[in-house]
Amino acid sequence: MTNDRESRTPSDRPAIGPSGPGPRITLRSPAELADALPYMLGFHPTDSLVMVTVHGEGGRFGGRLRVGIPTAPAEWEDTARQVSDCLVRGSERRGAKPDGIVVFLCQDPADGESGQRVMTRLRPLAQRIRLACGALDVPVMEALCISDGRYWSYCCPDERCCPAEGSPLAATGTSVMAATATFAGLRVRGSLREIEGRLAPLRGGAAAEMEQALDRAAAALVPKILDGATRQEVGAETVTLARTLMRRMTLAPPVDGGPGADEWDDALLGHDEAAGVILGLQDREIRDVAAEWMEGEEAAPALRLWRALARRCVGAYTEHAAAPLTLAGWVSWSTGDEPTARIALGLALRADAEYRFAQLLHHACNEGIDPEGLRACLREERQRREPRRRRAAATTRPPGRGEARPRRESRRTAGSDQ
Numbered sequence: 001m002t003n004d005r006e007s008r009t010p011s012d013r014p015a016i017g018p019s020g021p022g023p024r025i026t027l028r029s030p031a032e033l034a035d036a037l038p039y040m041l042g043f044h045p046t047d048s049l050v051m052v053t054v055h056g057e058g059g060r061f062g063g064r065l066r067v068g069i070p071t072a073p074a075e076w077e078d079t080a081r082q083v084s085d086c087l088v089r090g091s092e093r094r095g096a097k098p099d100g101i102v103v104f105l106c107q108d109p110a111d112g113e114s115g116q117r118v119m120t121r122l123r124p125l126a127q128r129i130r131l132a133c134g135a136l137d138v139p140v141m142e143a144l145c146i147s148d149g150r151y152w153s154y155c156c157p158d159e160r161c162c163p164a165e166g167s168p169l170a171a172t173g174t175s176v177m178a179a180t181a182t183f184a185g186l187r188v189r190g191s192l193r194e195i196e197g198r199l200a201p202l203r204g205g206a207a208a209e210m211e212q213a214l215d216r217a218a219a220a221l222v223p224k225i226l227d228g229a230t231r232q233e234v235g236a237e238t239v240t241l242a243r244t245l246m247r248r249m250t251l252a253p254p255v256d257g258g259p260g261a262d263e264w265d266d267a268l269l270g271h272d273e274a275a276g277v278i279l280g281l282q283d284r285e286i287r288d289v290a291a292e293w294m295e296g297e298e299a300a301p302a303l304r305l306w307r308a309l310a311r312r313c314v315g316a317y318t319e320h321a322a323a324p325l326t327l328a329g330w331v332s333w334s335t336g337d338e339p340t341a342r343i344a345l346g347l348a349l350r351a352d353a354e355y356r357f358a359q360l361l362h363h364a365c366n367e368g369i370d371p372e373g374l375r376a377c378l379r380e381e382r383q384r385r386e387p388r389r390r391r392a393a394a395t396t397r398p399p400g401r402g403e404a405r406p407r408r409e410s411r412r413t414a415g416s417d418q
Contacts, residue, residue, distance in 0.1 A: 029161060030142060030144055030151060030153045030156065030161065030162060030167075031151070031161075031167060031169075031170070033102060033104075033142060033144060034104075034144055034146055034151040034169055035169065035170045037050065037104055037106075037146070038188045039188060040052060040061065040064060041064070041066065041339055042187065042188065042189055042337075042338065042339025042340070043188060043189050043190060043191060043192050043194075043195055043339050043340075043343075044188065044190065044191040044192065045066060045104070045106045045191075045192050046106060046107070046108060046191050046192045046193045047068055047069055047106070047107050047108070047192070047193075048066050048067070048068060048069065048104075048105075048106045048107075048192060049066070049067050049068070049069050049079070049083065049103070049104070049105055049106075049125070049129075050064065050065070050066045050103070050104040050105075050106065051064065051065045051066075051083060051084070051087050051101055051102070051103050051104075051129070052064040052065075052101065052102045052104075053087060053088075053091050053098035053100075053101055054098060054099055054100040054101065054102060054141055055091075055096055055098055055099055056099065059099075059100075062091060062094075062096070062098060063087060063090055063091050063094065063098075064087075065083055065086060065087045065090075065366075066342075067079070067083055069105065069107055069122070069125070073124065073125075076124065076125045076128050077128050079125075079128075080125065080128035080129045080131070080132040081128075081132045083129070083132075084101075084129060084132035084133045084135075084136060084138075085132075085136065087101065088101075088133070088136045088138055090366075090367070093367075094367070094368075097138070098138050099138075100138065100139050100140070100141035101133050101138055101139070101140050101141065102140070102141055102142045102143075102144075103126060103129050103130075103140055103142070103143040103144070103154075104143075104144050104145075104146060105122045105125065105126060105143070105144070105145045105146070106145075106146045106147070107122065107145075107147055108147060108148065109147060109148050114148065115147035115148030115149070115150050115166060116150075116152075116164075116165060116166060118145065118147040118148070119145040119147060119152040119166065122145055123145075123154060126143045126145070126154040127154075129143065130143060130154075140155070141155075142155050142156075143155050146169070147166075149168060149169055150165075150166035150167060150168055150169065151166060151167055151169060152166045152167075189337075189339060189340060190258075192343065194258075195339075195340060195343050196343060196347065197259070198258075198259065198262055198307060198311075199307060199310045199311065199325060199328065199343075199344060199347055200311065201310075201311060201312075201313060201314045201318060201321070202266075202311050202312060202314055206266075207314040207315065208315075209271055210271050210274070210275070210312050210314050210315075211314050211315035211316065211317065212271075213271035213272050213274070213275040214275045214278065214279070214312075214314075214315075214316075214317045214320075216272065216275065217272065217275035217276050217278075217279050218279060221234070221279060231283065231285070234280065234283070234286075235280065235283060235285060235286040235289070237276070237280070238276065238277055238279075238280025238281065238283075238286050239280075239286065239289055239290070241273060241276055241277055241280075242277050242280075242290060242305065245268075245269060245273060245277065245305055246293070246298070246301040246302060246305055247301075248268055249265060249268060249301040249304050249305060250297075250300075250301045252264075252268055261304075262307065262308070262311070265304050265305075265307070265308045266308055266311065268308075269308055269309075269312075271312070274308070274309055274312045275312070277305075277309060278309055278312060278313060278317070278320050278323075278324065279320070281309070281320075281323040281324060281327075282320060282323060284357075287323050287326075287327065287357070288378075288381070289385075290302070290327055291327060291330055291378060292378045292379070292381070292382045293331070294330060294331050294334040294335075294375060294378065295334055295335065295375065299331055299334065299335050302327070302331055303328060303331040303332065303335075305324075306324040306325070306327040306328035306331065307324075307328050309324035310324040310325045310328060310344075310347075313351070318351060319351055319352050320351075321347075321348070321351040322348045322349075322351040322352035322355040322358060323355075325344050325345070325347050325348035325351060325358070326344075326345060326348040326355065326357050326358040326361060328344045329341045329342075329343075329344035329345035329348060329358070329361060329362075329365075330361055332344060333345075333361065333365050333371050334371050334374075334375060338365060341361075341365050342362070342365055342366065345358050345361050345362040345365065346362065348362075349362060
């Protein structure tokens with residue numbers, strides 16, 4: 001690899017290695033860096049600018065950042081400045097300014113475009129990032145473009161390792177990095193596009209039917225409130241319905257994962273049922289109750305439900321997706337799937353940039369904060385609420401066979417005493 005000022009032969013390149021416990025692997029070439037990227041993120045990035053900090057003489061990987069590549073070149077300079085500042089300042093807050101940064105630009109060719117053309121088109125963006133990092137006194141150690149199954153280095157002029165036509169990526173699962181990652185239990189969860197697709201709104205006739213169901217649910221909610229229904233009553237109905245749908249999903253697990261599983265889950269939910277829960281989750285207190293289903297046997301059906309509900313937020317109700325997307329991100333993070341959590345929380349902020357719960361979780365997840373602190377708070381709140389819920393249920397439950405019914409005379413007497 002090269003920095004901004006010097007060229008090195010392949011044997012002279014500094015080694016870069018991942019941080020953290022467990023198996024270590026040394027990456028000495030652009031090829032090995034390109035192969036390692038999906039394992040660093042947990043998915044194959046598409047249409048993405050990825051930046052990774054490097055620390056110390058051993059070149060340990062540190063913080064990383066991924067954003068979409070702006071389609072308008074006029075936005076590239078501001079983007080380069082903002083992401084560079086965000087990554088460097090974030091590393092400083094965690095205790096250490098990075099000694100270098102590795103940059104990846106990942107984008108598939110458009111129709112009629114070659115991977116080499118993508119590399120050339122994105123070169124000005126790579127240069128702006130190098131200048132922005134240099135202004136912060138942090139060199140870009142390597143900048144790679146990955147497109148159409150090949151990679152190019154923007155930093156290395158050596159034709160022996162970085163030819164002008166690019167170099168092919170290693171076949172999936174065949175590299176030393178892949179073997180080490182598999183041994184360490186690291187997973188690549190498909191591509192960014194595939195993960196986002198599992199959370200994208202329905203289309204076609206199903207979307208039109210769902211929007212009509214949301215209209216009906218919204219129209220029915222107003223008379224309820226006007227007739228004196230309390231927030232607690234509406235919330236209780238939402239929670240009860242959501243639990244019913246989770247039980248249904250628990251009793252009907254999909255055969256396998258991926259899009260087929262999503263179609264299976266979609267078929268388990270009626271449009272009107274989904275609409276009722278979506279509207280109920282717009283209330284912060286109801287959403288916080290739902291957030292308690294984040295571990296144990298509740299986590300898997302809850303995640304399936306939140307994904308399915310996010311797909312049902314269509315048409316005029318797309319902003320409503322912020323709640324189920326945030327819950328999907330929270331359950332993913334709580335159960336150890338940080339890559340999917342970041343994607344879901346990013347989509348939640350795309351649906352509603354001001355959604356506070358998504359903002360807080362997204363920041364905490366990116367800062368590497370342990371989710372156990374929030375889990376503990378939610379457990380405590382659940383324990384405090386359960387006695388109140390049981391008392392409320394006892395006061396509204398109809399008398400059973402063994403329970404005495406109050407006599408009419410007694411009620412009259414009590415009324416006359418007031």
